[in-house]
Amino acid sequence: xxxxxxxxxxxxxxxxxxxxxxxxxxxxxxxxxxxxxxxxxxxxxxxxxxxxxxxxxxxxxxxxxxxxxxxxxx
Amino acid sequence: xxxxxxxxxxxxxxxxxxxxxxxxxxxxxxxxxxxxxxxxxxxxxxxxxxxxxxxxxxxxxxxxxxxxxxxxxxxxxxxxxxxxxxxxxxxxxxxxxxxxxxxxxxxxxxxxxxxxxxxxxxxxxxxxxxxxxxxxxxxxxxxxxxxxxxxxxxxxxxxxxxxxxxxxxxxxxxxxxxxxx
Numbered sequence: 001x002x003x004x005x006x007x008x009x010x011x012x013x014x015x016x017x018x019x020x021x022x023x024x025x026x027x028x029x030x031x032x033x034x035x036x037x038x039x040x041x042x043x044x045x046x047x048x049x050x051x052x053x054x055x056x057x058x059x060x061x062x063x064x065x066x067x068x069x070x071x072x073x074x
Numbered sequence: 075x076x077x078x079x080x081x082x083x084x085x086x087x088x089x090x091x092x093x094x095x096x097x098x099x100x101x102x103x104x105x106x107x108x109x110x111x112x113x114x115x116x117x118x119x120x121x122x123x124x125x126x127x128x129x130x131x132x133x134x135x136x137x138x139x140x141x142x143x144x145x146x147x148x149x150x151x152x153x154x155x156x157x158x159x160x161x162x163x164x165x166x167x168x169x170x171x172x173x174x175x176x177x178x179x180x181x182x183x184x185x186x187x188x189x190x191x192x193x194x195x196x197x198x199x200x201x202x203x204x205x206x207x208x209x210x211x212x213x214x215x216x217x218x219x220x221x222x223x224x225x226x227x228x229x230x231x232x233x234x235x236x237x238x239x240x241x242x243x244x245x246x247x248x249x250x251x252x253x254x255x
Binding site: 032048055058069072 | 107108110111114115117118119121122124125126128129131132133135136138139143194232235252253254255
């Protein structure tokens, strides 16, 4: 059976996940501004792939958050 | 909060032992590490909600793009009679919708250009300055080349959308909008 994480370990894990989520959110912000710029400039090719990439980022973030909550469970 | 188990030990923010802490902190102890853990977890949750908001934004752009494609080409509409615009003169008109302000400029006797009047920076109305061969946005001092609509100064980075024109029967018609990157 796996030993539960100590409080210090949990803190480190949550902090690490927080950093990863923060980087992904900044990436999504860049993606949104670039897509808006392309849309206003009449470039259509990047719009749908960017939307899919953003959704993948959200799924990744949601998965990491789910892991944080799972870790908290006794 | 336990003070016996080192893993569960809660150290006050000043790092001093409990017997040196003020009475109120002993009466109402706070589990500081747990507090920090919950704060970071909640901040992560907030970031994931922000991530969701960005996805909503992306989907909205994709939807707007789909709607724009479905609308197809705008209708052909008469702007003005040729005789009504002197060389070096300009006239404003709405195209393709009533809220899409545009400007038609007669740069020479046989040469016309038309652009959307919305500045590509923050949508202020641009005004033609024919003697300086430019269109000027007074909000943030943006400049566009009169012949091409390409930005030449100030904050705008994209060219003005060009209105395609056609001359027939002594009148000038708008036939479409050319959005450029």
